[in-house]
Amino acid sequence: MSWRGAFLMALCAGLAAPLCAQTPAATSLFTARILDARTERPIAEASILLPGLERTARSDSLGNIRLTQLPAGKHIALVRAVGYDSLLFAIDIAQSDTAEADLMLTPTTQQLETVKVEATGGMRAARMAEYEERKKIGLGSFMDSTVFQEFPGTPLADVLDRRLPGPRFRGARCLILDGVPVVGSDPNLVLPEEIAALEVHTGATVPAKYGGTTRCRIFILVWRKLR
Numbered sequence: 001m002s003w004r005g006a007f008l009m010a011l012c013a014g015l016a017a018p019l020c021a022q023t024p025a026a027t028s029l030f031t032a033r034i035l036d037a038r039t040e041r042p043i044a045e046a047s048i049l050l051p052g053l054e055r056t057a058r059s060d061s062l063g064n065i066r067l068t069q070l071p072a073g074k075h076i077a078l079v080r081a082v083g084y085d086s087l088l089f090a091i092d093i094a095q096s097d098t099a100e101a102d103l104m105l106t107p108t109t110q111q112l113e114t115v116k117v118e119a120t121g122g123m124r125a126a127r128m129a130e131y132e133e134r135k136k137i138g139l140g141s142f143m144d145s146t147v148f149q150e151f152p153g154t155p156l157a158d159v160l161d162r163r164l165p166g167p168r169f170r171g172a173r174c175l176i177l178d179g180v181p182v183v184g185s186d187p188n189l190v191l192p193e194e195i196a197a198l199e200v201h202t203g204a205t206v207p208a209k210y211g212g213t214t215r216c217r218i219f220i221l222v223w224r225k226l227r
Contacts, residue, residue, distance in 0.1 A: 026071040029098045030091055034063045034079060037104035046081035046105070049204055050091075051139055056204050072097070078139060079103055082208045088137060124226065127179055130207075131197055131223060139205040145225070148192035156187040156195075160220070164200060171217030176210050178224055187220055196225040 034046040042063025049056050050067070052075055059065040059081075072095035079087040084105035093099045135142045141164055151159045175185040182189060199221045203211060206219040 026069045027096045028070040028072055028093045030067045030070055030093060030100075031098065032065050032101045032103050034059045034065055034081065034103050034105060036084075037106045040104075043081050043084065043105060046079055046084075047208060049078045049080075049139070050075050051078070051205070052076060054204060078137065079105065080208050081105055083108055086133075086137070124178075124223075128197065128223060131199060131221075134199065134207065139201075141200045143195075143198045145196055147198075148195050151192060154192065156190050156192050159192060160187060160200065172215055173218045173220055174216035176219065176221045178222070179210075181210075185216075185220075187222075190222050190224070194224045195222055197223045 032048070034043045034048075035041065036043055042059070042061070044059055044061045044063065046059040046063070046065065047056060048058075048065055048067070050070075053070070055067055055070075057065050057067050070091075070093060072093060075091045075093070077089055077091050079089075085108055087103060087105055089103070091099055091101075131142075134140060143163065147163065148159060151162070173185055173187065175182040175187055175189070177190065201207075201211075201219045201221070203217060203219070207221075210219060210221060
């Protein structure tokens with residue numbers, strides 16, 4: 001045994017024994033196949049997020065996904081893929097155990113012919129419904145127009161800094177305005193009084209269809225009021 005190993009064993013046997021006993025190693029494994037619920041075909045590039053652990057992974061070309069070194073216990077997980085409804089579920093795993101699952105995603109219903117002739121208000125209603133669903137799940141930070149009424153005349157970037165303090169929401173920002181990425185991504189391009197709803201995500205929680213760039217650490221999704 002090396003002197004480092006002997007030192008650690010002595011440390012755990014001595015003053016730090018209670019701490020060592022209370023900190024189980026994260027040795028559990030979760031594997032899954034992400035499948036289309038209708039065809040049972042594998043879904044590539046699906047993402048899984050464990051928000052409590054801030055762990056993410058993506059499925060390979062065969063739909064396989066793998067999360068290693070998990071602590072024992074129950075963990076909430078969210079699976080997302082472009083063109084599919086999100087799946088929220090719990091992983092209950094024992095210490096040094098392996099949990100396996102087949103996760104079936106339901107294709108999102110799309111009526112393309114309707115969309116071609118649909119009024120802008122209808123498209124907006126669909127996007128706001130998606131916003132409300134994400135808000136219900138609670139992955140991200142969400143604000144409605146009442147928040148911005150508290151800061152009349154304040155630039156949007158300053159409002160965000162006040163409402164979302166701390167390092168988690170610092171870094172390169174991308175602005176998505178009514179579903180469309182904005183060149184320059186300056187939040188102050190938007191007047192706070194124009195905002196009906198706003199959501200802020202990190203790369204781990206941003207909806208897949210808005211997270212196509214790797215240069216952004218923070219994603220600001222703004223939904224404006226109808227004019």
